[in-house]
Amino acid sequence: AQSVTQPDIHITVSEGASLELRCNYSYGATPYLFWYVQSPGQGLQLLLKYFSGDTLVQGIKGFEAEFKRSQSSFNLRKPSVHWSDAAEYFCAVGRYSGGGADGLTFGKGTHLIIQP
Amino acid sequence: EAQVTQNPRYLITVTGKKLTVTCSQNMNHEYMSWYRQDPGLGLRQIYYSMNVEVTDKGDVPEGYKVSRKEKRNFPLILESPSPNQTSLYFCASSSSVSSGREFGPGTRLTVL
Numbered sequence: 001a002q003s004v005t006q007p008d009i010h011i012t013v014s015e016g017a018s019l020e021l022r023c024n025y026s027y028g029a030t031p032y033l034f035w036y037v038q039s040p041g042q043g044l045q046l047l048l049k050y051f052s053g054d055t056l057v058q059g060i061k062g063f064e065a066e067f068k069r070s071q072s073s074f075n076l077r078k079p080s081v082h083w084s085d086a087a088e089y090f091c092a093v094g095r096y097s098g099g100g101a102d103g104l105t106f107g108k109g110t111h112l113i114i115q116p
Numbered sequence: 117e118a119q120v121t122q123n124p125r126y127l128i129t130v131t132g133k134k135l136t137v138t139c140s141q142n143m144n145h146e147y148m149s150w151y152r153q154d155p156g157l158g159l160r161q162i163y164y165s166m167n168v169e170v171t172d173k174g175d176v177p178e179g180y181k182v183s184r185k186e187k188r189n190f191p192l193i194l195e196s197p198s199p200n201q202t203s204l205y206f207c208a209s210s211s212s213v214s215s216g217r218e219f220g221p222g223t224r225l226t227v228l
Contacts, residue, residue, distance in 0.1 A: 034216060043206065044159075046216035090158060103149050103174055104217065108158040 002027045002093050006107035013081050014115045021076040021110050023091030032094030033074040034104065035065055039087045047089075050074060061085070086114045118143045120220035122207050128226045129197060137192045137223050139207030147210045148190040149174065149217070150182065152203040159206065165190055197227040 003026040013019050025031055033050040048059025055067040065076045074091060088111050092104040120141045129135055141148065149164035151174075161174030165184040179201055181193040190209075194201060204224050208217035 036219075043221045044208075044217075044219040046218075049216050092159075103161045103164045104159075105161070105175075106151075106159040108156060 002031070002105045004091050004093050004105055004107035006089075006091055006110050008110045009108070010111045010113065012113040012115055015083055016080050019076075019078045019081045019085070019112070021089050021091075021112070023074045023076065023107060024072050025074060025091070025093045026072065027093055030069075033065075033067060034092040034094075035059065035063070035074075035076050036090045036092065036106075037061075037087045038090065038109075044090065047076070081112075081114055083114045083116070086112055088112070118218070120207055120209055120218050122205075122220040122223050124223060125221060126224050128228065130228050131198055132196050135194050135197060135225075137194075137205060137207075137225070139190045139192065139220060140188050141190075141207075141209040141218065142188065143209060143211070143218065144187065145209035145211050145218070146187070147212070147215075147217075148184070149208050150180070150190070150192050151206045151208065152176065152201075153206060153222075154203050162192070162205075197225075199227050201225065202227050 005024045007022050035047040036044040038044050047063050048057045050057050050067045057065050063078050067074050088109045090109050091107040123138045146167050150162040151159040153159045160176045162180050163182040165171040171182050204222050206222050207220040210217045
């Protein structure tokens with residue numbers, strides 16, 4: 001079964017500093033990978049996704065992520081964070097069942113705190 | 117505007133009283149699914165549907181039912197809610213397996 005690990009429950013970063021959020025997945029084939037952001041009291045918004053091709057993926061709001069098959073990782077990065085980036089971030093992998101595919105397996109999330 | 121809508125947004129009910137949370141999307145998506153979000157557990161999939169009349173269980177289906185009679189609607193039914201179903205529920209849809217899911221705004225359910 002697929003699984004996703006986000007090792008950091010909380011991360012604190014100073015405004016303007018760079019950011020990297022870690023995500024490790026467990027899946028036998030080439031996975032579909034996603035990063036979502038959830039602002040307080042809000043739903044989830046897709047930041048970026050990896051399906052195939054270029055392993056460095058650009059997303060919205062200045063985020064990028066790099067797929068590394070050898071490390072089973074899909075870490076999210078941003079060169080300079082803004083106070084508005086404070087939120088909960090979720091990594092997810094596409095799941096497959098015997099009859100086909102749908103649904104996502106999510107990590108437990110990383111809570112990002114921005115210090116002024 | 118392309119969106120996923122859920123109703124109600126907030127619901128407080130009592131144990132055993134049947135309830136339905138509606139989900140509707142206007143993007144003609146084939147795939148729809150339900151998730152619950154609990155502190156420290158992230159999001160867990162309850163049920164999903166790949167098309168009309170095609171549904172399947174996710175990770176935590178116990179105590180829930182779904183139906184997909186129309187492409188745009190995917191209601192979540194709790195026949196006999198219990199306090200452990202108190203949670204934040206999200207409906208999502210997508211056009212294909214590899215597409216990012218569009219999530220609804222969430223329904224906060226409290227079962228007393």
